[in-house]
Amino acid sequence: MATSAGMSTGVSIGTMAWAERGACREVDPDSLFVPGAAQHRAKRVCASCPVRVDCLAEALDNRMEFGIWGGMTERERRSLLRRRPDVVSWRPLLDATALRTAAAAQ
Numbered sequence: 145m146a147t148s149a150g151m152s153t154g155v156s157i158g159t160m161a162w163a164e165r166g167a168c169r170e171v172d173p174d175s176l177f178v179p180g181a182a183q184h185r186a187k188r189v190c191a192s193c194p195v196r197v198d199c200l201a202e203a204l205d206n207r208m209e210f211g212i213w214g215g216m217t218e219r220e221r222r223s224l225l226r227r228r229p230d231v232v233s234w235r236p237l238l239d240a241t242a243l244r245t246a247a248a249a250q
């Protein structure tokens with residue numbers, strides 16, 4: 145997530161050291177906070193991001209309402225949170241999912 149996004153959402157930058165390695169660090173932060181269908185274009189930057197899981201976990205754990213985080217649009221995150229209201233900490237679940245995906249690809 146572009147650094148200024150953290151500021152606009154109230155999340156302390158100090159807790160998001162991973163953001164410095166984000167693929168979006170060189171893009172205009174406002175480009176990640178676009179409305180509607182434009183979000184699907186905006187999230188392309190996340191496809192090769194090395195901190196995608198960190199970013200998505202941060203957004204889900206903190207119920208970030210706006211912007212692209214971890215390759216997901218606002219609507220996609222809301223849908224996921226509705227389907228899994230039981231999850232308090234997303235990082236372990238996202239890591240396990242990534243491992244299953246990697247194993248299935250072999």
Ligand code: SF4
Nearest residue numbers: 145166168190193199
């Ligand atoms: S996953 Fe996307 S929004 Fe998050 S740091 Fe990476 S490029 Fe930025």
